[in-house]
Amino acid sequence: MSFLSLDGITASYGASQALFGIDLKLAEGEVLALMGRNGMGKSTTIKVICRLLKHSGGRVEFAGQDIGSLPAHKAARMGIGLVPEGRRCFTNLTVQENLYASARPGEWDFGKVHALFPRLEERSDQMAGSLSGGEQQMLAIGRALMTNPRLLILDEATEGLAPVVRQEIWAAIATLKKTTGLSILVVDKSLSELRQIADQVVVIERGKSVWHGEMGALSADVRDQYLGV
Numbered sequence: 001m002s003f004l005s006l007d008g009i010t011a012s013y014g015a016s017q018a019l020f021g022i023d024l025k026l027a028e029g030e031v032l033a034l035m036g037r038n039g040m041g042k043s044t045t046i047k048v049i050c051r052l053l054k055h056s057g058g059r060v061e062f063a064g065q066d067i068g069s070l071p072a073h074k075a076a077r078m079g080i081g082l083v084p085e086g087r088r089c090f091t092n093l094t095v096q097e098n099l100y101a102s103a104r105p106g107e108w109d110f111g112k113v114h115a116l117f118p119r120l121e122e123r124s125d126q127m128a129g130s131l132s133g134g135e136q137q138m139l140a141i142g143r144a145l146m147t148n149p150r151l152l153i154l155d156e157a158t159e160g161l162a163p164v165v166r167q168e169i170w171a172a173i174a175t176l177k178k179t180t181g182l183s184i185l186v187v188d189k190s191l192s193e194l195r196q197i198a199d200q201v202v203v204i205e206r207g208k209s210v211w212h213g214e215m216g217a218l219s220a221d222v223r224d225q226y227l228g229v
């Protein structure tokens with residue numbers, strides 16, 4: 001049974017329709033890459049999963065439950081942890097306060113987050129707004145982990161970061177895959193890194209899911225047609 005499943009999801013921003021039929025399945029413990037060119041509907045799909053945007057049609061299930069009528073805070077409480085595009089940490093709180101603010105009981109605590117990102121321990125008392133972009137990204141991931149999610153969603157987690165920092169973030173995601181039973185949904189454009197980590201891929205084109213399958217089966221034709229790589 002799928003841990004997360006979207007079936008025929010449609011959604012709009014006011015009068016402007018952005019999703020025209022998204023189907024997606026993610027099994028427990030797997031990593032799914034959501035791919036597609038700019039503006040195709042990846043972030044909108046994530047908003048529907050996190051209940052930040054109401055869908056107009058279709059069905060969204062998480063952990064065996066229809067979550068279509070839940071508000072965002074209840075979806076979060078069920079175990080959906082989001083690392084949003086643009087990081088969005090509390091810039092006027094310290095690193096430690098940021099982590100504390102999102103903490104919920106479970107195995108993820110300060111110690112585990114610090115072990116994953118030692119830099120966050122070194123910067124504990126520093127204001128989040130004074131961190132580098134990469135450190136803020138680590139903090140955003142740390143914050144999501146402190147909620148003790150069962151599904152971690154990363155929206156463009158490596159965008160705009162220097163190559164060496166991107167590698168640190170990818171290494172942390174690989175560690176999460178290897179050492180936890182977390183299900184992970186990742187939106188990113190770097191195919192070479194996604195290849196190392198994703199089990200499944202869903203490709204979105206103009207608000208519709210047009211291809212899904214195992215990462216190893218993502219052919220050059222599909223890449224040419226939908227990803228432009």
Ligand SMILES: Nc1ncnc2c1ncn2[C@@H]1O[C@H](COP(=O)(O)OP(=O)(O)OP(=O)(O)O)[C@@H](O)[C@H]1O
Nearest residue numbers: 013016017018036037038039040041042043044045
């Ligand atoms: N708040 C909004 N109000 C109106 N339209 C929006 C809003 N957010 C996104 N859209 C539109 O919905 C469509 C899908 O956007 P979305 O951000 O989901 O794409 P994306 O695949 O995540 O793109 P990117 O890779 O550039 O982040 C686009 O046409 C976009 O212009």
